[in-house]
């Protein structure tokens with residue numbers, strides 16, 4: 001079992017810092033924590049720990065806890081079971097060599113596990129930890145004030161708060177250091193204590209190994225995928241989910257004149273696979289296409305409503321999705337963009353073909369007679385509002 005939060009009985013939270021140690025930012029984080037008399041847990045990357053053992057020692061000597069964040073921070077869902085075990089074990093042995101004892105806690109990169117990590121972390125008695133509050137929110141370049149505001153809004157007893165003292169986006173640790181004093185002041189003013197994970201979580205053996213039946217493994221990868229892209233459902237009633245993304249390509253000029261600049265925040269749309277499967281189960285085969293289209297239109301209407309009502313959504317210049325069904329999507333107002341962003345498309349083509357074979361009753365047959373290649377489709381915010389905003393009843 002993955003732990004996401006501590007017991008809610010006491011006014012206490014655990015601050016967790018990922019992706020260090022960083023020779024510049026980790027010592028500054030330690031200084032600030034010391035000023036406030038506060039302890040936290042550092043999920044460090046084994047390779048970096050190896051390069052800066054003195055920082056690891058400084059973390060532990062000042063009463064903080066050190067956790068396992070794998071050796072290289074590769075996304076686990078891309079790794080074989082054997083490589084996954086190596087990632088966990090190699091980081092653990094680096095930490096054991098420096099600190100004289102193995103880590104108690106393990107956080108996979110981006111919080112996303114795979115079946116091998118689930119089994120192995122249980123076997124080596126490292127409790128898997130996620131978070132209940134992501135301090136940097138779902139905007140990867142949250143400004144310091146934004147970090148404080150996010151925590152202020154979502155702080156709750158037993159919270160496990162995810163922050164970054166290293167890596168991530170280049171400016172993330174600098175922004176954290178800028179935000180940290182205000183953040184700690186806020187937490188203390190509200191009467192919360194900051195504890196290490198060992199202090200926050202009740203004593204108990206690491207959770208027993210989950211059975212890795214094919215479906216469970218699949219759900220796990222699915223979840224990993226969503227976590228990797230930071231996907232969340234913006235409206236429970238729809239099968240569209242939305243995640244944050246940055247446009248990395250060249251300037252993109254959409255039909256209605258919207259220009260998406262490199263570095264712009266865009267929304268990444270996905271289909272909620274569980275909902276799509278529910279549809280396959282409950283709707284007669286010949287109607288699936290029709291119902292799916294109707295549900296997607298409804299999802300886009302709800303998204304348009306969101307954009308009108310909630311400020312953060314208005315910062316998104318456009319929405320994109322990468323899909324095998326790009327021809328169908330053009331009927332919903334999307335346009336196809338030809339510029340290729342490489343491995344992302346190949347991985348997605350592969351993944352979506354797999355889903356198609358697996359989930360669709362006629363899966364294998366559907367794959368024949370058409371070039372199944374994923375394309376990125378775009379819908380500008382303007383076009384979304386024009387097509388879908390007023391039509392909501």
Ligand SMILES: [Zn+2]
Pocket residue numbers: 018019069073108109110
């Ligand atoms: Zn990380």
